[in-house]
Amino acid sequence: MQTFNITEDNWEAIKGNMVAILQAGCAFGALVSNIPAGKQYLLGRKKTIMISAWIFMIGSIIQAACNTYSPLLVGRFITGCRFIYDEDDGKSIWHWSRRHGSPIQLTNQPKKNHSNICIPQVHSRNISSRLSRKNGFYISDFVSPWSMPKLLVSFQQSGEQKYRAISYGFIRAFSTSDWQWRWPLIIQLMPAFIVITCGLNVMPESIRWLIKNSRYKRSLQILSKLRDLPLNHPDIIEEFDQIQYSVQLERMQTFTKAQQILFDPKVRRQLIIGCLLQFFQQVASTNAVNYYAPSLFKTIGIFGGPLEAMATGLYGNIKLLFVYAAYFIVDSRMGRRKALLISSVITAVAFNTLGILLSQSEDITDDAIGIRQIMAILMLYLFAIGFEIGWGPVVWIICSEIYPDNIRAVCVSLTTTINFVTLAIMSKMTPLMLEQIGWKTEIVFGGIAIGIGIFVFCFLPETRGLSLEHMTEVTWGHVFL
Structure with missing residues (x-):
């Protein structure tokens, strides 16, 4: 400053x-x-x-x-x-x-x-x-x-x-x-x-890029090195042939990727789902909490110094712990859809409870940390738990696995752009909201969490364990789509 x-x-x-x-x-x-x-x-x-x-x-x-x-x-x-x-x-x-x-x-x-x-x-x-x-x-x-x-x-x-x-x-x-x-x-x-x-x-250079540029020998050498198998191994030959065939199919296509995205209703619907998931991930406000954690802790009643540093550090450690927990959850029976639903419920409870607690704590002073302040801090930690077992990692998994192979990179790029644009807006709005409406900011985020949970329940099918070939069928055939 x-x-x-x-x-x-x-x-x-x-x-x-x-x-x-x-x-x-x-x-x-x-x-x-x-x-x-x-x-x-x-x-x-x-x-x-x-x-x-x-x-x-x-x-x-x-x-x-x-x-x-x-x-x-x-x-x-x-x-x-x-x-x-x-x-x-x-x-x-x-x-x-x-x-x-x-x-x-x-x-x-x-x-x-x-x-x-x-x-x-x-x-x-x-x-x-x-x-x-x-x-x-x-x-x-x-x-x-x-x-x-x-x-x-x-x-x-x-x-x-x-x-x-x-x-x-x-x-x-x-x-x-x-x-x-x-x-x-x-x-x-x-x-x-x-x-x-x-x-x-x-x-190493991209195998598919080398094949597209007719550098077949080099691409085969890289594939062999990555797989730690000899060049003439049947698995290497089979996989190399599959990649070549995939590249040839792309060259034979009579329509562009833009045409496929715009005019194929199944692909368009998958892209809309991905864009909405990325949008909802940011309006769920994890990065707003990350960026402005010191401001939030000051709102709760922790005014700088070692106590604020300790509270912020513990928040990060909790996030780390439950990201590791998500490692085992997402591919278990819970799957992607249930993980997002549970994550939405936990974050909604955390934010709404935090807002209610802060609304009753207008008389906070720098030396008065009471039970409501402790509960408010715990709600921030509960939000970290809820977000990191669901909306944190799962959105990126879904957005990278539901698209057809030939347009996946383009679709992921578009959905990621939505993520950044939304994050830019939320980054600008959050400090102003904290300054202008105070504890009502948490109530707003709590309401958003409820809304995105409803979206997941109504529109998102389970994709755990499905092959790429079945992704389009599942997303298109979901009861609400």
Whole structure:
């Protein structure tokens, strides 16, 4: 605040702008990243990651070096634009960490009889926490595609706790200096630098992209290396033939992907479901809670200092614990649909109870933490539990498995754009709502949770364990669709 001469009067609005502008950049990057060039695409995986890493570094440098408010916003928008999908690899979508750092292969190379999964879901808290949350992971045969989404979200949440601790250390070490937020921005350049200098040397190119560009020998070598099988192994030959056949079918199509999305009613309905799920995930307000947890704790009656840091840290640890729990829940008998329904009920109870408690606590002082304040804190933790067993990871799983294979990357890109646009709006609105209507903000979020639970009950079928071929039939044949 001192660096940019920001006063308390306009701090909430400016804080909302700083959060929202990053999400606007992410939305722009996600939207434009799937523009193809004719029937072959310009970029493979390695070029996509390199461009994204450079965009990330440029944006971070601008943020770390700025001394006025406008360059900070420009840097944050550029940093957001690094969100790029590799459209050329319909079986393997890469995501340069949406906010923080190193690349993660969100799906392994194609394995027959498995649907593809990608999860670009990450969380962050405030401007001083913009350092790398994750180490890079190349995930291949040692993790099944069905287990990967939960595992990756677990890695993400674990990394989040690390950067919270590091950021808190800088805040304590430079409590009166602007280096408390500059150093995290400088440190987050390290993963991007490592990727550009070292990571791309060991990263294989997309098999499907190589086949599309008639580099058959190289694509077969990469497939053999990933599967750890000889080139002449029957499984390698069979899988390679399947990929070639899939690419040939795409080339023979007489209609474009845009035509299929717009005029195929089944695909259009699947895309609407995915867009609504991403929209509801953000209006359920987990990122609003993450970004503005300190403001919420102040509303409850915890005014800064070690107590606020402890409460916020415990909130993150609870999220991490129940993301690991979701690892076992989503593919159990509960499945995707029940997990979302239970998640909606828990978050609705937590928010509405929190709102009622805060409405009865108008006389809070900084030294008066009573039973209502303790109950309010517990409701925030209950929200974290409810969200992370359902709406946190499950939405990304569903949105990556319900679309036809040939247009999956485009559909995931569109639904992800909806996620970022909604997040930008919620990031801008939440601090203003907390300032203008106070405890009624929680009641609004509680009502939204009830509404999205009704949507899931009426319109979302169970997709657990289904093959890609059956996804369209199930989503089209659901009783309410």
